[in-house]
Amino acid sequence: PRMDEIRDWFAASQHARSDSGELFGRYTGSNVVTVQGEAFMNFFVGKQINGQPITPNLDALRGDSLYFDNFYHQTGQGRTSDADLAANFSLHPLPSGSVFIRYADNAFDTMPSVLKEHGYAANVYHAYDGSFWNRSRMYREMGYDRFYTEKEYEIDEPLGWSLGDRSFFDQSVGFMADTPQPFYSFLIGLSSHHPYNLALQDTDKLDVGDYAGTTFGDYLQSVHYVDSALGGMVERLKREGLWDNTVLVFYGDHDYSLDEREAAGKLMGRELSEFDYEQIMGQVPLLIHLPDGGLAGTYDQPGGQLDLMPTLLPLLGIDAGDYALMGNDLLDRSTDDHRLVVLRSGAFTDGRLYYSPSADGTFENGTAYDLKTGQPTDVEQARTGYEEASKRLGISDDVIAHDLIPALKTSP
Ligand code: GP9
Numbered sequence: 470p471r472m473d474e475i476r477d478w479f480a481a482s483q484h485a486r487s488d489s490g491e492l493f494g495r496y497t498g499s500n501v502v503t504v505q506g507e508a509f510m511n512f513f514v515g516k517q518i519n520g521q522p523i524t525p526n527l528d529a530l531r532g533d534s535l536y537f538d539n540f541y542h543q544t545g546q547g548r549t550s551d552a553d554l555a556a557n558f559s560l561h562p563l564p565s566g567s568v569f570i571r572y573a574d575n576a577f578d579t580m581p582s583v584l585k586e587h588g589y590a591a592n593v594y595h596a597y598d599g600s601f602w603n604r605s606r607m608y609r610e611m612g613y614d615r616f617y618t619e620k621e622y623e624i625d626e627p628l629g630w631s632l633g634d635r636s637f638f639d640q641s642v643g644f645m646a647d648t649p650q651p652f653y654s655f656l657i658g659l660s661s662h663h664p665y666n667l668a669l670q671d672t673d674k675l676d677v678g679d680y681a682g683t684t685f686g687d688y689l690q691s692v693h694y695v696d697s698a699l700g701g702m703v704e705r706l707k708r709e710g711l712w713d714n715t716v717l718v719f720y721g722d723h724d725y726s727l728d729e730r731e732a733a734g735k736l737m738g739r740e741l742s743e744f745d746y747e748q749i750m751g752q753v754p755l756l757i758h759l760p761d762g763g764l765a766g767t768y769d770q771p772g773g774q775l776d777l778m779p780t781l782l783p784l785l786g787i788d789a790g791d792y793a794l795m796g797n798d799l800l801d802r803s804t805d806d807h808r809l810v811v812l813r814s815g816a817f818t819d820g821r822l823y824y825s826p827s828a829d830g831t832f833e834n835g836t837a838y839d840l841k842t843g844q845p846t847d848v849e850q851a852r853t854g855y856e857e858a859s860k861r862l863g864i865s866d867d868v869i870a871h872d873l874i875p876a877l878k879t880s881p
Contacts, residue, residue: 494786509721526700721753
């Protein structure tokens, strides 16, 4: 019976996904370059400090990109590997541990494997020890042609844990220039990893004023550096003649592992309530630049990392309904009314309410907030959403624990 329930759930959501309207196939054959930024959150994007923009390159890119400013990370204990899973498998991470470590043997449909079925090359880039998060193993199973680890890079800009993102992005685009098109490239940045105390050159430093010498100040410096590395990457993509045929995606993987409500509030120019700070910790930016600069604008509908595959595949002319994906197509506005973004903690939002779970796990003791006012509201309003959110997390967990993707693809 459980298998029937799971099958029915996917059938209903797949049906919704196969209707992507006029955008379907508009960017067929484009390369896709996706950059996952380490601990890169949304609250400072577009902000200034002492008159200097913190993210000038993203700000410029936003002018002709889609920028989702209500986009949640959906990670759990598997941190960076969970973000990778959410974005490249469209499944939820587990309540404990990392799927990359616990279930690397499973059969999955992944962004690289799906694109390879459609004639793409697919490579993954991360200038660090390939065994971290069991990546070497997982990436083979995911169908990537090649995993470029620290061994493939010239460590000509040592910074933080490894190679600085500026050189990492630049050398990675160099590898892409030698890759047959169309290609999918997935890059995982590292320079903005905790504890953020990078030995930056003076020209890369942001004057963080009162935050100087604090971890929060170091964090702002590190994301400012990553922003400039991204700007350099766009330039290199242009120089290599790739820009006009590439969909560039940038998003943050998870929160910054700091508890800095006051400092963040000062930057944002207002006192932050507990609810405000929960939103800040939950949200990362998502930016999508399409080859012709199309569909540019700020999109405020809620979304999350699981939505990347269902959003990108239709643009590339691939029917996302053929795969067992759990996310939503962010560009299909017909789903706005019943879209739910479910976080691994059990929190969720439907764009009107945000439900924050209780420590004891009971529905009644959780808090429902009205997103317009930021104030708690009658928790009963969140009951239907809560049931659906719990169902989704349970289905995702079962699909992973029992390796169900192959069975879901065959008729009962
Ligand atoms: C290292 C990096 C670690 O490979 O991706 O990420 P974490 O999960 O610690 O943020």
